[in-house]
Amino acid sequence: MTTPQESREVALRVADIRYAYGKTVAVDGVSFDVRPGEIFGLLGPNGAGKTTTISIVSGILPPASGQALIFGQDASGGSGRARARMGVVPQDIALYEELSAAENLLFWGRLYGLSGGALEDAVRRSLDLVGLADRAKARVKTYSGGLKRRLNLAAALVHSPALLLLDEPTVGIDPQARLRILDVVRDQARNGCAVLYTSHYLEEAEQICERLAIIDHGRVLAAGTVAELRRLVGEGPVVRIRGAIDGDGLRALAARCPGVSFLSADGDSASFSARDPDACSGLVRELFGSGLKLDDLRVQEPNLQSVFLKLTGRELRD
């Protein structure tokens, strides 16, 4: 639970952080803020720099330059006071499979300074939150992938953090378990917890995040609310085609259609954005008239996928 004073301040401030693994630059000047009660999404493909950013924010890696401040305190500070207010859900299922769910949570709770009755209460509450109270004594190795993901989240909540970092928390699980995790994350935000949520599932990020940053090759390409990001590709529909395509030919075709912009060509797929339905109709007529052999043609409302396409020139695949 956060105090009213905290709710007025920035929970997490990431300022121009950089990090390289040898000569490979993983994070290159990333900046963003997350406020209490807000779910902020960091969206990008695998290898974009999301996990390195989370590692720097969680104090595991020291940034080469820049700063990550948690409620005004340096994340990599030796005292660990900043980290004590933070819960981290790693991309891996970071649990001890030989131990039971309760034993895992007792261990993580102790590391955050809980003990005695307070620790036991916190463990019970966390298990309830993720719906695992009835399986508290079962060893984690007997859990399904979905149950493990839920326990992975519970381990980050046991000490009631004011800032929650989630690194792809729903990878490889069934839709039901995913919905449960998303519900818990929303509840945390409603209770005032600041949430940094990384994902490469665009629909999921669109559903849950109030603000987003799109990251690729270690750089933030765009940031804002979902509506603000959508406006980057215009208000009109997006046309996506699949078939035997020729990028240069399609670029020329788009130029012939008023109100149409060529977005991207990636393998056998290409995308266009149209200013309005009339421009869209003109484009579709031109495509069918061009003699192109198309396997698929879809007209969609602009979404984060089209934003990503426009910004990077390629699709963000699962």
Next chain:
Amino acid sequence: MRTLATLVLKDVRRRFADPAALLLNLAIPLVMAGMMALAFGGRGDSQKTPVLHLVVVNQDEGPIGRALGNAQQNPEAANRLDIKQAKERGEGLTLLREEGAAALVLIPKDFSADLLDGKDVELEVVKNPAASIMPVIAQQGVEVAALYISIGARLLDGRGPRIAELFEGRGWDDTVAVAALVTELYQRVQGIDALLIPPLVEVKTGEQEAAKDADKGRPNFMIWMFPGVMIMGLLFTANTQMRDLLREGEIGTLRRQLAAPLGAVQVLVAKIVSVSAVVALATVLLLLIGRWAFGVTWGPILPLAAASAVIVLAATGFAALVFSLVRTERQGDAFGGVLVMLMSLLGGSFFPPQVIPSWMQGISRMTLTYWSHGALRDLASGGGWDKVQGEVAVLAIIGLVLTLTGLVALRRRHLRGTL
């Protein structure tokens, strides 16, 4: 301290949550010791005392050559020695190879005559490297014999040719001269009786004691072999336990701990402490098994506790350093395994370091196995604190250096984000 205890207890809980894996790990040194016991005859009762197989090429027709070549005729030696005679070196080498003997001993032509004349003489020993430690025993036996012969030759200084005549049956008619010679030799022997006479008496006494108690006085081969196997097993145990550090890195629990409000050094120290706890448990078990199953007595408790503690520290530090240098568990297994085998070979787990070339013996003394075996073998041979304190000090230094170096290297890897 509370956090450190939490981290260590977590590992202890995990070990006991999967006792089969722990027992399997502890079984490695036990299986090794058992196999060695089967291969070399186990504890030293009379039926299982190793017999030294020798090939002797005696080209000397004098009394010393005859005595050495027929050493097997001594009733005590007959139980320990199996001597095959060959006429010349080539035949001897063939026998050495075909019979699997420990060594060939060549007594050269005119050995007795030259020795009695006061000339320098040589005994040649050709060791069979395929016969485990027995060639070393043969070499040391011949060296002891050479020492006694040298002492004898010096006692006869200038009187050799005269004695040679007597051995050949000549000169006995001059009784006054013979009496003078005997008196002179007696006086020389009297001068060094403190050196020579007690061993002769001790040999006789030893035979009588041995007759009273079949086990006492006979060598227990496991006193030598068990510490070597035990140290190798402990190093494997330490490596297997330290793998958990990379496993935790792989499953993400290490990163999760590092994101908690505690320092990286605390996390790493806790891992080292929990590994050393398991290695200490393995040490105690192996000491008990060595005592009960193989008849190895470990001497007074305090020196044993000190030696065990520094061995645990050194083994844990070694494993920490190994796993700070590798990226994956598999690399750790391979690299650590090769290093353990190398150190065991060089340090004397399977045969005494004396059998390796002299330049390698210097390297042998740089291994922690050398000092660990030394301490345990000294204790098993009846040594006390005065005998092992040097080894304990060296092991403590090795252990501290390895542990601190491993810790620093692991922390550097953490800072680079590669742990």
